[in-house]
Amino acid sequence: MSKQAQHWEKTRGLLFITLAIWFVFSIGIFLFGAEMQSSSIKPFGYPLSYYMTCQGSLGIFVILIFWFAGRQEKIDEEFGFSEREDD
C-alpha cells in the first residue's frame, strides 16, 4: 500500500473514533433523558440531564476537537505530510 493510502486509512480510523465519541454525547445520551434526570450522579449538584445540556456535552466537544487535532497532527507527521511552517 502506498504511503498516501496508509495515511488516509489512519485518518479515516481517527474520524470514526471521533464521530463515535461525538455520537455518544450529542445523540446517544439524550435517548435516555428521563433516566439521566433520575440518576444519582449529580455533577456539581445539578441533575445529570440538566448538566449535560448546559455544560457537559458542550465541554466534551471542545476537548474532543483539540484531541482530534492533536492526533491528526501526529498521523500527518508519521507519514511526513506535515506542512512547513512558512507555507
Added chain:
Amino acid sequence: MFKGNFINNLPKIYGTYTGGFIVFIILMAIGEQAGMSAKAIGICFVLFTVLIYALIGYLSRTIQVDAYYLAGRQVPTVFNGMATAADWMSGASFVAMAGGIYFKGYGYMALLVGWTGGYVLVASLLAPYLRKFGCYTVPDFIGTRYGGNLARLSAVIVLTVASFTYVTAQINATGTIASVALDIPFNIAVYVGLASILMCSMLGGMRAVTWTQVAQYIVLIIAYLLPVFWISNKMGAGVFPHLMLADEVARIAELESQFGLGSIKNSAADLKQVPKGLSGITKAHAEVNTTPWKFISLAVCMMAGTASLPHVMMRYFTTPSVKAARRSVGWSLFFIFLLYSSAPMLATLSKLSLMDPNLATGIIGKSISEVQAIDWYQNWNQANLMFVSDFNGNGTLELNEFFMGGKAVVLATPEIAGLPYVISGLVAAGGMAAAMSTADGLVLAISNALSHDIYYKMINPKAETAKRLIVARVLLVLIGFAGATIAALEIQGILGSVIWAFDFAMSGLFFPLVLGVWWKRANAQGAVAGMLGGLAAGTAYLIAVRSGYPGFLDITQLTFGIVGSVVSLVLMVVVSLMTKAPDAATQKMVDEVRVPSGKAILGKQH
C-alpha cells in the same frame, strides 16, 4: 498601528483595545454616578463601539484580491477562533437564547447541544480539507471539485437561500437594538444598523470583517459574562455561577410546585389579553420535558446545519495552514462555549430573581398594584416586553399571571436584579456587536459567492482585479439593502428564521460538501441532483407543514432539514452511481486534498 508587523502585534493591539473598552465602561459608570441619564449612557455605548468597528473596517481597506476574499490567509489560530465565535453567535444567540431556555427548558437546550456539536463535524469532516483546497468561497469548492458551472450555480443558490434567510434576522436585530438605544423609529434604525454593518465590510472584505469580528467578540463576551457573574455574586448564589447554581436550580423546582406550575391553567379568554410575543412560565425549569426523538432531531439539524453554513466555513479559509484550520475550530468552539454555558445560568438567575419571595427582587406573590408601580416593570411594559394581569381577581400576582418577552431575559435582568444602568448599556452594545458581526459574515458570504463564482468564474473570467473588487463591493451594498428592506417588513421572529437557515443549508449543502471530500466516486451530476433536490424537498416540506399538513415522523418546520438532507443523500448517491465516474484528474485532486502538505489546489490569486 495597523501597518508593518501587524500580525505579530495582534495580542498587544487587542490587549490595548480590551483595556480601553474597560476604561470606557468605568468612565460611563462614573458618568452615571455624576448624573448622566440612562438614555445618554445607552447612546454612548452603542455609538462608541460602532465607531470603533467602523475605524477598524477603514484601516483594513484593501485592493488585493486575496486580502479581500481570504484576509491574506494569515489570521492566527486563536484570533480566527474569536472571529468565528463572533461570526457564529448572532443576535439570536445573544438576545434570545437565554429567553428560550427560560421559557422552554430542556427541550430548547437541544439547540445548545446542536450548535456546539456541529463543530466536531466541521473539524473532522470539512474545515481542514476545504482549507487545503484553497477556495475563496464554498461554491468555489463545489465548482472546482465537481467541475462545471451548473454545480457552481446550484451551490450559490443554496448558499443564497440559507444565508439570506439568516441575514434578515440579523439586520432586524441590529435595527431593534439601534432603535431602543438611540431612540429612533425601527424602520429608520434598520438602515442605521445596515450602514454600520457595511462600514465594517465594504472597504476591506474578509480582512476588515476578520478584525472587526475579533473586536466585536471582545465586547460581546464582556457584555454577557459581566452581568451573569455580578448578579450571581450579588444574590449570594455563588462566586462562579456555572459550578455553583445547583441549589438555585433546586429552589426553582420547589417554588414551581409551591406556585402550582402546571396545575393552574389560563383560559383562552385570559390569554387573549396578553400582548403578542409574550409568554408565561409553563414548563418546569430543569425537567426533561420532551421526547428523545424531538430533542435529537432538533440537535441533529442544528449540527448538520452548522457544518453546511458557508459564512462559518469560509472563516477557516483564512488560516495560514491546514493544521491551523483544525486547531482554530477548537478555539472557535471554546470561545462559543464561554457564552453558551452562561446562557442557562443567566436564565436560572433571572427566573429566581423574579420568583423567589425571599429575594427583594421577587415579584410573584406581591400585590398587583405594587408590581405595577415598580420602575423597571413600567419601562419594560412600555417596551412591550412585560405584562401582568390579575386573572383570578385576588389582587396578588400569581406565577401564571406574569408574562415576559424572550428578549427581556437578557435585556431586562440586569435592571431587575438592581445592577446600575451602565450594565444595561453594555448589554445593548454586546447585542449590537453580536448581530453586526454575524450580519457582516453573512452579507460577505453572499456577495463573495455572487462576485467570485457568478461574475468572475461564469460571466467575465477576464475581469481585472480592480473591476472584480468593485463588483464585489457593489453587490455587498445591494445585498445589504435587500436584507434591510425585508427586515423592515418584520415577517418572521428572530429565532424562527435562524433555525430555518440551518435547515436550508443542511438540505442543500451538507452531503455535497462531505461527500466531495470523503467519496471519490461522487460526480457533478450527483452533486447537482443532491443540492437542488435536497433544497427543493426541504422547502416543499416546510411549505406543506406551514399550510396545515401534519407531517410525518414528528418532523416539524424546525427540523425540515432532515427531509431535505435524506433526499439529497439518496439522490446524490443514486445519480452519481448511474452516471460516469469523475475523471482521473478530479480523483487525483481529491487525493491531494486529503494530504495536508504541499500547495493548495487553488492558489492565493485565482
